[in-house]
Amino acid sequence: MLSVVYSYGGKRFGGKMGLRAAIRKLAMRRVIQMALKKRSGPSITTSGDEAQKNDIYLIYLLDNEGMARFLVYDLVGDEVQGKWSLDGQNFTEEKSLDIAELAKFQPWIQHYYRGWTFYSVGIPKFLRYRWSRWPWIRVKFDRFLQSRFNKKELPRQDRMKVLSYIMAETIKHRTFTTHPTSLLTHFFSVRWVHRPDKDELMTYYTFLLDSLKVSEDLAEAEHNGYRLNPKALNTIAGFEQEERRHGDNFKIQSGIFWLTMVLMGVGLVQAGAAAYEQWWKPPETLTGTIGGQPVHLIRK
Numbered sequence: 317m318l319s320v321v322y323s324y325g326g327k328r329f330g331g332k333m334g335l336r337a338a339i340r341k342l343a344m345r346r347v348i349q350m351a352l353k354k355r356s357g358p359s360i361t362t363s364g365d366e367a368q369k370n371d372i373y374l375i376y377l378l379d380n381e382g383m384a385r386f387l388v389y390d391l392v393g394d395e396v397q398g399k400w401s402l403d404g405q406n407f408t409e410e411k412s413l414d415i416a417e418l419a420k421f422q423p424w425i426q427h428y429y430r431g432w433t434f435y436s437v438g439i440p441k442f443l444r445y446r447w448s449r450w451p452w453i454r455v456k457f458d459r460f461l462q463s464r465f466n467k468k469e470l471p472r473q474d475r476m477k478v479l480s481y482i483m484a485e486t487i488k489h490r491t492f493t494t495h496p497t498s499l500l501t502h503f504f505s506v507r508w509v510h511r512p513d514k515d516e517l518m519t520y521y522t523f524l525l526d527s528l529k530v531s532e533d534l535a536e537a538e539h540n541g542y543r544l545n546p547k548a549l550n551t552i553a554g555f556e557q558e559e560r561r562h563g564d565n566f567k568i569q570s571g572i573f574w575l576t577m578v579l580m581g582v583g584l585v586q587a588g589a590a591a592y593e594q595w596w597k598p599p600e601t602l603t604g605t606i607g608g609q610p611v612h613l614i615r616k
Contacts (some may be wrong), residue, residue, distance in 0.1 A: 344418040370428040377421035493541035496521040
């Protein structure tokens, strides 16, 4: 009976399981080397202009239960250096893992790229993102969408539309509060933050919410927020009644307008008929002479 033996790193593995483990270790080593070429520093900026320059990786190793156990700092020879965690959150214990131990872990790599964060669990997903240049494609497409959004003129919502939205949300959640930022995000999505006129938008909606507070439709809430006052129900009911009255008046005015148009049409037809009878209708009889002889014609 023939047995197949494979060797890796001075250690021998037999059968298919040994081959699979050797290939996985090679792949893990290669992935870690690729990611460490753009390793992060002691801190990572995730917002602001500095984040737009990011192109760095953070490498974690997950155990069989999917918990992060090891934060990779470096790869020296056959040793992976980093910090160990007991709870999957705090990495405080300095530790080194032999390259042969990597088969027990799954790589979880976070790619901080131009203000975005891309997560890949496992070797295939990391390689797919890297070879397809998916982060670059995604960021470029988002910037294209943002540039189109920035050119779009945003309508400024009026007091009643804002008040109606706050009332609808308060009915769903009695403790609902809002801020100018959350209001802008609701109406225009988070893209408003990257518009050149974002400060003007913030000023307008801050004034609008303040005006509703002055009219006692809103009250001040925690963290400089705004919550609905019971008086707002009367304000909205009065506005809706006025809108219905305006709609009814519009319907009446429209009816009068079209009735006037019909009557004018009838009057024009009658005037045209009278003018035809008076000036253009041929006479019933025609009297004259032809060759000196009197002629009397009657139209039948």
